[in-house]
Amino acid sequence: MYETIIVNQEEGIGQIIFNRPDKYNAFNDEMLEETGQALRMLEKSEDIKVITIEGTGKVFSTGQDLTGVDESMDHGEMIRLFYAPLIQAIDTSEKLIVAKVNGIAAGAGMSIALACDMRWMRDDAMMTSAFINVGLVPDSGHIFHLTKLAGQQKALEISLYSPRLSARESMDLGLVDDVFEKDIFDTECCARIDDLLGKPSIAIGLIKQLTKRVADSALSEFMDIESEYQRLSGLTEDHREGMMAFKEKRKAEFKGK
Numbered sequence: 001m002y003e004t005i006i007v008n009q010e011e012g013i014g015q016i017i018f019n020r021p022d023k024y025n026a027f028n029d030e031m032l033e034e035t036g037q038a039l040r041m042l043e044k045s046e047d048i049k050v051i052t053i054e055g056t057g058k059v060f061s062t063g064q065d066l067t068g069v070d071e072s073m074d075h076g077e078m079i080r081l082f083y084a085p086l087i088q089a090i091d092t093s094e095k096l097i098v099a100k101v102n103g104i105a106a107g108a109g110m111s112i113a114l115a116c117d118m119r120w121m122r123d124d125a126m127m128t129s130a131f132i133n134v135g136l137v138p139d140s141g142h143i144f145h146l147t148k149l150a151g152q153q154k155a156l157e158i159s160l161y162s163p164r165l166s167a168r169e170s171m172d173l174g175l176v177d178d179v180f181e182k183d184i185f186d187t188e189c190c191a192r193i194d195d196l197l198g199k200p201s202i203a204i205g206l207i208k209q210l211t212k213r214v215a216d217s218a219l220s221e222f223m224d225i226e227s228e229y230q231r232l233s234g235l236t237e238d239h240r241e242g243m244m245a246f247k248e249k250r251k252a253e254f255k256g257k
Helices: 029-044 075-092 108-115 142-150 152-161 167-172 182-197 201-212 219-234 237-248
Strands: 005-010 013-018 050-055 059-061 096-101 104-106 118-122 126-128 178-180
Touching: 005 029, 013 029, 029 075, 050 108, 050 182, 059 096, 059 108, 075 108, 096 108, 096 182, 096 201, 104 108, 108 126, 108 142, 118 167, 118 182, 126 167, 142 152, 167 178, 178 182, 201 219, 201 237
Parallel strands: 013 050, 050 096, 059 104, 096 118, 104 126, 118 178
Antiparallel strands: 005 013, 050 059
16 A cells, blocks of 8 residues: 555554665655655544654654755745645644654654654664755754754754754753663553553543643633643543542543543
8 A cells, every 4th residue: 555654553553664765764755645644544543542653674764855856846845745734744633643763863854753742762863954964944844843842042053053963862952752772662662652552542632732732822821721621531431431440449441532
């Protein structure tokens, strides 16, 4: 079904794997279209609670495939057609989307990792902005998310100098949530995901959207939004199950309803 990515669905997890290893998982039009299609398909599935994004081999993604770029290319149009819809789909998804940064994440590859809700990084992986090196501004929401995560001044510095950020440096800057040694990377990621799968998925989706409303809301407006989201979560079967489990002193069995 897919030529440039691998998609797996198993036990509540939707997995998207960039799969152009001969091109260091760089994006072409087909890969961007297929990634968007896969995200939309997984978003619609009631069985999927968490979506992970990673790359084949030792590379997450090196960003746009520059071998197909020529002087006549309209870079802005490419963002509008391919990258912007993908980044916005990640942002508005009701699922929790996790970037498993298993290797180098450069350019738009770094942008997509930063756009995800959580980022876990292998200890031998690295990130680099790279756009400035080819005379371009960072795109695909790069500066937007970089500023939110690391602050305006650091976002400027990283965008201008494009340092090669190690996993530990990325974590110190707040760009990733955790770093795991390469030998236990997949095991630790699976353990974190298993923990999330045991939690109420509707509440997870509402928490995701609520955290995104903080920056553009006054406190009074935010409290109104919070009240509405709490009303919605209070109507779920998972809330009733959680309360029952608390009273019966047992572990809750949430069903995402």
